[in-house]
Amino acid sequence: MADLHIVVLAAGKGTRMKSSVPKVLHRVAGKPMIGYVLDAAARLAPTTTTVVVGHQLDAVKAALPAHPGLRVVVQEPQLGTAHALLTTESVLQGAKGILVLLSGDVPLLSSDTLKTLVERHAATGAAATVVTALVQDPTGYGRIVRSGDQIARIVEEKDASPTERGIREVNGGIYAFTLDGLFDAVRSVAPDNAQSEYYLPDLVAVYRQQGRNVETITVSNSDEIQGINSRFELAAVSRIVRQTKNTELMAAGVTIEDPDTTYIDSGVEIGADTVIHPCVTIAGRTAIGSGCEIHSGVQVVDSLIGDRVTIRNHCVIAGASIAHDATVGPFTHLRPDVSIGEHAKVGNFVEMKNTVLGAGSKAMHLSYLGDTVIGSNVNVGAGTITCNYDGVRKHKTTIKDGAFIGSDTQLIAPVTVGEGAYVGTGTTIREDVPAGALAVSAGRQRNIEGWVEQKKKKAAK
Numbered sequence: 001m002a003d004l005h006i007v008v009l010a011a012g013k014g015t016r017m018k019s020s021v022p023k024v025l026h027r028v029a030g031k032p033m034i035g036y037v038l039d040a041a042a043r044l045a046p047t048t049t050t051v052v053v054g055h056q057l058d059a060v061k062a063a064l065p066a067h068p069g070l071r072v073v074v075q076e077p078q079l080g081t082a083h084a085l086l087t088t089e090s091v092l093q094g095a096k097g098i099l100v101l102l103s104g105d106v107p108l109l110s111s112d113t114l115k116t117l118v119e120r121h122a123a124t125g126a127a128a129t130v131v132t133a134l135v136q137d138p139t140g141y142g143r144i145v146r147s148g149d150q151i152a153r154i155v156e157e158k159d160a161s162p163t164e165r166g167i168r169e170v171n172g173g174i175y176a177f178t179l180d181g182l183f184d185a186v187r188s189v190a191p192d193n194a195q196s197e198y199y200l201p202d203l204v205a206v207y208r209q210q211g212r213n214v215e216t217i218t219v220s221n222s223d224e225i226q227g228i229n230s231r232f233e234l235a236a237v238s239r240i241v242r243q244t245k246n247t248e249l250m251a252a253g254v255t256i257e258d259p260d261t262t263y264i265d266s267g268v269e270i271g272a273d274t275v276i277h278p279c280v281t282i283a284g285r286t287a288i289g290s291g292c293e294i295h296s297g298v299q300v301v302d303s304l305i306g307d308r309v310t311i312r313n314h315c316v317i318a319g320a321s322i323a324h325d326a327t328v329g330p331f332t333h334l335r336p337d338v339s340i341g342e343h344a345k346v347g348n349f350v351e352m353k354n355t356v357l358g359a360g361s362k363a364m365h366l367s368y369l370g371d372t373v374i375g376s377n378v379n380v381g382a383g384t385i386t387c388n389y390d391g392v393r394k395h396k397t398t399i400k401d402g403a404f405i406g407s408d409t410q411l412i413a414p415v416t417v418g419e420g421a422y423v424g425t426g427t428t429i430r431e432d433v434p435a436g437a438l439a440v441s442a443g444r445q446r447n448i449e450g451w452v453e454q455k456k457k458k459a460a461k
């Protein structure tokens with residue numbers, strides 16, 4: 001096989017996005033759109049991969065930690081797609097073989113199509129091979145003008161005649177080029193068009209005039225070449241990605257009650273017989289086991305959830321792990337580094353951060369538990385608060401196995417409640433409680449008989 005070099009164009013301003021963020025960093029189902037392009041490219045095991053970026057070089061580089069071997073070149077100013085390709089000439093000096101050019105804003109192109117593109121290009125020995133598609137609505141794309149079966153040129157929408165605008169075969173913006181002679185040919189592209197830009201698609205006409213062969217491959221699923229130029233198209237492509245993910249999960253045995261309102265990132269794993277109710281978001285690096293039930297309004301991010309876990313409505317769970325058979329919610333907020341043990345139960349209006357809740361333990365109502373290690377079979381009463389922050393530092397609370405924390409307890413950390421200890425309702429714990437002890441801090445109750453009546457009389461005077 002000939003050497004394969006990949007160039008990804010990502011320097012365009014993305015004017016139509018109306019954004020201060022580079023267009024290729026806008027996220028499609030949780031991942032920057034250029035990440036999809038680079039993932040597909042990586043599957044071809046190319047010799048080199050070069051990304052052409054605009055002024056926000058550092059932002060683009062920082063967003064691509066998963067692609068360490070990339071070469072990045074800056075195109076400044078951005079004078080068009082042909083000009084963008086020219087900026088890679090110096091890094092590709094002496095390179096031989098095939099150059100595959102990808103657009104950072106065309107995320108759904110499959111690696112299978114890329115493989116076909118490379119194979120076809122190598123087999124025909126063409127100077128260029130263009131990926132095309134037949135679409136219902138060609139608006140915005142370059143149109144493929146053929147003479148007989150052969151591609152003759154590509155005309156951009158803004159430069160097209162009314163007849164040419166009627167052509168439904170469009171340019172996907174993805175090409176394979178034979179590197180030999182490529183940059184010289186690109187240099188002969190002139191910016192005489194409606195946008196005064198150097199158009200890479202003009203290379204087709206250049207080659208055809210030179211009598212060189214230009215081939216096309218046409219994708220059967222036009223979603224693959226759907227470009228993203230606006231927020232509207234960003235939403236359209238995101239919808240396709242979501243539907244694909246939901247379809248895969250359903251095929252693997254997950255019940256998704258309403259796929260239209262279920263937002264699951266592509267990297268998420270979910271086991272069979274888990275049921276997902278409407279309006280659920282599952283994002284990032286999340287894995288959910290089998291037989292779980294995730295109710296409406298739940299958002300799960302970067303979390304690990306075991307089997308047969310129930311998450312009731314309107315929970316926000318980020319960076320947590322929840323073991324088998326646990327129950328969470330409704331209205332629970334689990335923040336990073338929370339670990340919920342097997343068969344544990346967390347109820348409404350409970351917030352946890354950096355906290356372990358042991359197996360079989362319960363925190364059912366209105367609590368804040370932060371920087372806390374709770375053993376197994378502990379009962380955390382309603383309104384329990386760990387006072388973990390003294391204004392400067394965070395401190396740890398430890399509650400040992402089998403302890404019982406009465407309602408409305410404040411635990412002023414650092415503090416430890418021993419195994420099996422009882423904390424009376426309304427207690428402020430400032431010192432450690434020994435195992436098996438009862439801790440109470442509230443004063444003895446006093447009733448003043450007739451007090452209300454006397455107060456009323458005083459007010460009337």
Ligand code: UD1
Nearest residue numbers: 009010011012078079080081084104141142171172173227
């Ligand atoms: C381009 C093609 C069009 C094709 C469509 C497919 C041109 C002139 N037109 O149009 O035929 O149907 O893609 O999606 O190529 N870029 C740079 N530097 C620049 C300009 C653009 O790196 O100076 C990058 C952009 O970031 C983008 C890609 O090249 O990733 C395509 O540019 P864009 O402006 O989106 O071209 P389209 O109008 O979509």
Ligand code: CA
Nearest residue numbers: 105227228229
């Ligand atoms: Ca585009």
